[in-house]
Amino acid sequence: MKNSLLLTLVLFLFISCTKDPDNDNDTFLSGNGIFLLNEGNFMGGNGSISFYSYDSLKIFNDLFAGINGRPLGDVPNSLAMTGERIYVVVNNSGKIEVIDKNNLESVATISKLKAPRNIGIISSSKAYVTSLYSDSITVLDLANNSVSGYINIKKTSEAIAVIRNRAYVSNWVGGNKIFVLDTDNNKVIDSVEVAMEPESLVIDKDKNLWVLCNGGWKREYSAELISVNTSTNEIARRLVFPDRNSSPSCLQIDGSGSTLYFLSSGIFKLKTDASAIPLTPFIPQGGRYFYKLGINPVNGDIVTTDAADFQQNGQLLIYKNNGELSVSAKAEIIPGMMIFRLNDDFSK
Amino acid sequence: MSMLGSFTVFFSLFLSAQDAFLDDTVKINEVIITSHKVNRFPSGYKIIRLDTTLLNENSHESLSAVLARNTGISVKSYGLSGLSTPSFRGTGASHTLIQWNNIAINNPMLGQSDISLIPAGLFDEVEILSGGASMITGNGGIGGTINVMNKPSWSEGTFIVLNPVAGSFGRYTGLAKVKTGNSHFQSVTRAYLQYGKNDFTYMNRAISSIPVKERMTNSESLGRGLVQELYFRRNRNSLSARMWYQNSDRNLPASMLTGTASANETQFDESLRTVLNYEGNKGWSEYFLTASYNLANLNYTNKLASIYSDNRSGSLVFKAGFQHRLNNFIIARTILEDENSWVSSVNYSDDRMGRNLASLTIITETRSLGRINGSLILKEMMDQKKLLVPDFSGGLQYRLSGTQNYYIKGSYSRSTKVPTMNDLYWNPGGNPDLKNEISNGAELTLDMVQKISGSFSLKFNTTLFSNAISNLIQWVPGPFTYWTAENAGKVNTMGAESAFSAEYASGRLSAKLDLNYSLTKASRTGSLISDDDMKGKQLIYIPVHSANSSLHVRYSRFYSVLASSYTGRRYTVADNSSYLPDYIINSITVGYEIVKNQNKYNIGFLADNILNAAYESVAWYPQPGRSFSLKINIQLKL
Numbered sequence: 012m013k014n015s016l017l018l019t020l021v022l023f024l025f026i027s028c029t030k031d032p033d034n035d036n037d038t039f040l041s042g043n044g045i046f047l048l049n050e051g052n053f054m055g056g057n058g059s060i061s062f063y064s065y066d067s068l069k070i071f072n073d074l075f076a077g078i079n080g081r082p083l084g085d086v087p088n089s090l091a092m093t094g095e096r097i098y099v100v101v102n103n104s105g106k107i108e109v110i111d112k113n114n115l116e117s118v119a120t121i122s123k124l125k126a127p128r129n130i131g132i133i134s135s136s137k138a139y140v141t142s143l144y145s146d147s148i149t150v151l152d153l154a155n156n157s158v159s160g161y162i163n164i165k166k167t168s169e170a171i172a173v174i175r176n177r178a179y180v181s182n183w184v185g186g187n188k189i190f191v192l193d194t195d196n197n198k199v200i201d202s203v204e205v206a207m208e209p210e211s212l213v214i215d216k217d218k219n220l221w222v223l224c225n226g227g228w229k230r231e232y233s234a235e236l237i238s239v240n241t242s243t244n245e246i247a248r249r250l251v252f253p254d255r256n257s258s259p260s261c262l263q264i265d266g267s268g269s270t271l272y273f274l275s276s277g278i279f280k281l282k283t284d285a286s287a288i289p290l291t292p293f294i295p296q297g298g299r300y301f302y303k304l305g306i307n308p309v310n311g312d313i314v315t316t317d318a319a320d321f322q323q324n325g326q327l328l329i330y331k332n333n334g335e336l337s338v339s340a341k342a343e344i345i346p347g348m349m350i351f352r353l354n355d356d357f358s359k
Numbered sequence: 360m361s362m363l364g365s366f367t368v369f370f371s372l373f374l375s376a377q378d379a380f381l382d383d384t385v386k387i388n389e390v391i392i393t394s395h396k397v398n399r400f401p402s403g404y405k406i407i408r409l410d411t412t413l414l415n416e417n418s419h420e421s422l423s424a425v426l427a428r429n430t431g432i433s434v435k436s437y438g439l440s441g442l443s444t445p446s447f448r449g450t451g452a453s454h455t456l457i458q459w460n461n462i463a464i465n466n467p468m469l470g471q472s473d474i475s476l477i478p479a480g481l482f483d484e485v486e487i488l489s490g491g492a493s494m495i496t497g498n499g500g501i502g503g504t505i506n507v508m509n510k511p512s513w514s515e516g517t518f519i520v521l522n523p524v525a526g527s528f529g530r531y532t533g534l535a536k537v538k539t540g541n542s543h544f545q546s547v548t549r550a551y552l553q554y555g556k557n558d559f560t561y562m563n564r565a566i567s568s569i570p571v572k573e574r575m576t577n578s579e580s581l582g583r584g585l586v587q588e589l590y591f592r593r594n595r596n597s598l599s600a601r602m603w604y605q606n607s608d609r610n611l612p613a614s615m616l617t618g619t620a621s622a623n624e625t626q627f628d629e630s631l632r633t634v635l636n637y638e639g640n641k642g643w644s645e646y647f648l649t650a651s652y653n654l655a656n657l658n659y660t661n662k663l664a665s666i667y668s669d670n671r672s673g674s675l676v677f678k679a680g681f682q683h684r685l686n687n688f689i690i691a692r693t694i695l696e697d698e699n700s701w702v703s704s705v706n707y708s709d710d711r712m713g714r715n716l717a718s719l720t721i722i723t724e725t726r727s728l729g730r731i732n733g734s735l736i737l738k739e740m741m742d743q744k745k746l747l748v749p750d751f752s753g754g755l756q757y758r759l760s761g762t763q764n765y766y767i768k769g770s771y772s773r774s775t776k777v778p779t780m781n782d783l784y785w786n787p788g789g790n791p792d793l794k795n796e797i798s799n800g801a802e803l804t805l806d807m808v809q810k811i812s813g814s815f816s817l818k819f820n821t822t823l824f825s826n827a828i829s830n831l832i833q834w835v836p837g838p839f840t841y842w843t844a845e846n847a848g849k850v851n852t853m854g855a856e857s858a859f860s861a862e863y864a865s866g867r868l869s870a871k872l873d874l875n876y877s878l879t880k881a882s883r884t885g886s887l888i889s890d891d892d893m894k895g896k897q898l899i900y901i902p903v904h905s906a907n908s909s910l911h912v913r914y915s916r917f918y919s920v921l922a923s924s925y926t927g928r929r930y931t932v933a934d935n936s937s938y939l940p941d942y943i944i945n946s947i948t949v950g951y952e953i954v955k956n957q958n959k960y961n962i963g964f965l966a967d968n969i970l971n972a973a974y975e976s977v978a979w980y981p982q983p984g985r986s987f988s989l990k991i992n993i994q995l996k997l
Contacts, residue, residue, distance in 0.1 A: 052932070054614060054616070054979070055931065055932065055978065056565060056614070056978060056979045057931070057932060057937060079568060080567075080569075081564070081565060081566065081567055081568050082565055084565070084616055085614070085616040085617060103616065103617055104565075104617055120566075125663060126663065126664070144663055144665065228841050300836060318836065320836075320847075321836050322893065322933040323892045323893050323934045324892060324934055344932060
């Protein structure tokens with residue numbers, strides 16, 4: 012009897028201490044998948060990172076806090092990956108969390124930033140960070156994970172795109188300009204007047220900059236999709252949205268650099284040589300609330316997030332490039348920006 | 360005896376019993392009015408009153424702290440100098456009507472009031488009404504009403520009260536009161552000054568896996584207040600004029616999450632409130648006329664975001680009431696109210712937005728009908744010249760025993776709350792097409808008062824309640840890049856409240872024990888989205904369980920108060936996947952009081968949160984740990 016009891020106890024302890032293989036962070040994080048930021052509620056401190064594994068077809072939530080024993084912060088807004096690091100911009104906590112992309116362990120925290128929004132990787136040792144409230148772009152030293160300087164653009168900033176030794180930065184809230192920065196000497200060298208509130212930027216296969224201007228919340232102006240020649244910094248084409256009430260966001264481009272996608276109460280798709288904005292969405296929103304968008308650069312998957320009512324857990328939705336819904340996975344509160352981690356073995 | 364006569368006798372008795380100037384004993388704790396033959400509230404409703412003694416004991420505290428420690432009202436607080444809002448029985452802060460002497464003082468923009476700015480020491484009584492009782496004194500309190508009141512005491516002579524308090528974290532308050540007059544005229548002046556550095560230490564759990572000890576910054580506060588009351592009475596008629604000026608200049612503490620990126624937020628609140636009231640009666644009729652003019656400024660600054668928000672609001676209120684005793688059993692009352700409010704804000708599309716809300720309330724009640732009495736309330740509101748569907752409430756009371764004060768009483772109410780000015784006009788996102796929020800609620804109360812002996816008595820009451828709020832207004836993401844106000848669902852609340860009180864007094868020893876418990880289940884039942892994970896889940900920041908207790912003991916000149924309050928788990932996300940843990944706050948006060956002639960000298964020492972509980976009322980906003988205060992109260996008759 013005593014031995015049976017002992018055996019039961021040992022078995023219980025063994026079972027209790029056994030980890031579910033799915034939760035072995037090192038294993039699943041090294042595979043192919045999508046790192047997804049969940050913004051969480053404003054002032055709720057429940058921002059988090061999820062990982063959708065293309066290998067196991069499962070989503071793993073609340074990874075940062077589980078691994079690092081502390082919250083990620085308030086309203087993580089964007090993220091970027093370079094080398095072995097992921098840089099998570101935590102807007103309302105005024106910081107950037109530098110984490111190891113293989114195990115999500117915190118490497119460093121760059122703090123005391125003013126309302127940081129997005130990060131543009133300039134090189135392995137330099138990055139620019141835009142700001143919702145500051146008139147300056149923050150220059151980061153990625154080797155030391157510290158702030159190395161500021162570039163005063165005299166406006167607040169939002170989106171950033173980098174090509175060659177140029178960084179293009181948009182002045183979003185109430186603005187209508189794109190600032191051109193020389194990344195060699197960290198100076199503003201030019202600006203381009205586009206349309207009201209340039210919200211997102213991408214670079215296409217021909218090295219043109221595409222600017223999505225949402226027209227401003229007052230709806231006094233129509234939204235526009237504008238292409239800028241990055242050699243001359245002049246506007247090449249303007250596509251005006253036919254409906255003044257359109258409020259598009261989240262411009263993305265596929266891996267070939269020839270097809271643009273954006274959100275506007277649905278997912279819209281158009282070729283870079285299209286002559287007009289499509290009148291109907293490629294994928295209608297239906298009863299969901301499409302919040303952010305990403306395009307798998309290898310297989311063309313259209314990945315979006317459904318933020319539901321912004322109070323409860325949302326969803327990660329993956330559509331095949333023909334528009335067929337293939338994955339619907341429960342994420343966390345206000346699932347937002349994402350990046351793809353695709354190894355060489357990732358197949359289309 | 361006419362209603363007003365009965366009324367006057369009741370309040371005279373009540374006030375004389377609690378008059379701090381004349382009484383040489385320290386009255387203790389909250390008074391719960393469970394049933395009285397004479398009451399200005401009709402039969403069937405539950406009314407709670409916090410009396411002068413309790414407010415005097417806590418003169419250095421805000422109304423927020425007093426409610427949190429002594430009632431079942433759930434209070435959400437952002438820390439010592441931060442915003443604080445009340446919630447009744449699972450409803451929202453904007454569903455709570457805050458009144459000063461029966462005049463609404465909710466900010467018309469948000470529809471709520473920051474009760475951390477209301478110093479307990481400036482008032483004589485707090486009246487707490489829930490359910491249909493809220494319909495009697497004002498409009499829109501579909502959760503409940505908190506009415507802070509100044510009341511006359513018709514004692515002869517001049518009295519001065521000085522009440523300085525010094526405490527931990529650089530907190531100082533001073534209250535001075537001068538009362539003079541005779542049986543026909545009274546003047547009461549109260550001045551209040553409060554300063555707090557509020558630099559307590561706390562454990563920051565946001566920046567490291569092991570909490571780090573930090574000191575609170577950007578939490579300094581400075582408040583000043585002045586209340587002037589003038590009362591005249593002749594025969595059975597009375598005239599009163601009251602004025603309350605207050606300002607508060609404070610830094611808003613940052614959350615643990617944003618500490619290093621603090622926006623250095625500050626807020627300046629300033630208000631001037633006036634109310635003129637005349638009460639008269641003739642035969643079996645009585646009436647009142649009230650006029651009130653109020654101004655409020657709220658300046659919010661966020662240096663990081665370059666926000667300098669200047670908001671001004673005001674209201675002009677007229678109220679008239681007429682009551683007539685139709686016969687020995689039935690009383691009819693009519694109350695007409697017209698509230699004109701306006702807001703001037705950079706956040707509205709027009710420089711100045713106004714609104715008019717008028718109401719007609721008819722109350723019929725029976726009195727002295729043996730063991731059963733009842734009441735019926737009908738209310739018609741007119742919002743911006745548009746008549747609303749009438750509200751109503753019915754109450755019944757049954758005396759269980761012919762000889763004992765055992766009562767069972769219940770009520771059913773349908774009441775309306777119109778949207779706030781922000782809900783309608785905020786730019787962007789305000790929605791002028793919003794429907795009114797509608798509450799359908801019922802409550803059933805058992806009241807028992809038992810006198811065991813000449814020196815020992817017991818009181819007990821328990822209430823079951825249920826409330827369904829439809830057309831709930833919430834700000835939800837819209838098709839553009841901003842949120843909009845929508846009627847976004849339904850909320851059901853239900854629960855129970857129990858209170859037990861035991862009082863003993865014999866010779867030089869007196870003691871009183873109070874126990875309160877609240878059970879609140881509040882969940883959303885309707886939604887704008889499909890697959891709503893929130894349906895049926897407890898609303899965030901509404902604890903299912905909360906309780907408080909206090910034991911007052913006095914022997915000769917020595918007194919002590921042991922108080923505890925328990926706040927249960929509060930969910931912080933809508934699907935209930937994370938929560939703030941429950942906590943208990945214990946405090947002890949010991950003091951010594953000398954009464955000489957009509958002068959009193961009282962010194963007390965308070966140790967609050969004696970077990971140094973680390974807790975948060977709002978996630979990531981730490982509350983202070985153990986603290987100490989030295990309180991002096993000198994009352995002199997000149």
